Every structure is written in structure tokens, then in C-alpha cells.
Amino acid sequence: xxxxxxxxxxxxxxxxxxxxxxxxxxxxxxxxxxxxxxxxxxxxxxxxxxxxxxxxxxxxxx
Numbered sequence: 001x002x003x004x005x006x007x008x009x010x011x012x013x014x015x016x017x018x019x020x021x022x023x024x025x026x027x028x029x030x031x032x033x034x035x036x037x038x039x040x041x042x043x044x045x046x047x048x049x050x051x052x053x054x055x056x057x058x059x060x061x062x
Contacts, residue, residue, distance in 0.1 A: 017041075018034055018037065018038070021033075021034075021037050022034060022037075
């Protein structure tokens with residue numbers, strides 16, 4: 001079976017990103033590091049979404 005057809009879109013990129021971050025940081029507690037890293041990624045994504053929403057609504061008030 002071809003893995004590209006059976007994995008959710010973006011999973012490969014996510015795993016590569018997490019692996020790279022763990023290799024660069026060399027944490028003592030990898031599971032804790034990965035948990036914190038994913039939380040930071042989610043927070044960043046939420047902040048970016050909020051920023052886009054603010055920009056989108058402010059451009060409508062001209």
C-alpha cells in the first residue's frame with residue numbers, strides 16, 4: 001500500500017517538523033518537549049488566525 005494515500009494530509013510534514021525540533025533541541029524529556037512544542041505551534045496558529053481576522057475586519061471599515 002502506498003503511504004501517501006493512507007496518511008492524512010500534513011501528517012508527514014508535522015512529524016518531520018517535530019523530529020527536526022527534537023533533534024535540534026536535544027531535550028532530556030522528549031515527550032514533554034514534544035507536548036510543549038505542539039502547544040506552542042497551536043498557540044502560534046491561533047494567534048495568526050486572530051491577526052488575520054483583525055486585519056480582515058479593519059479593512060472593511062474604510
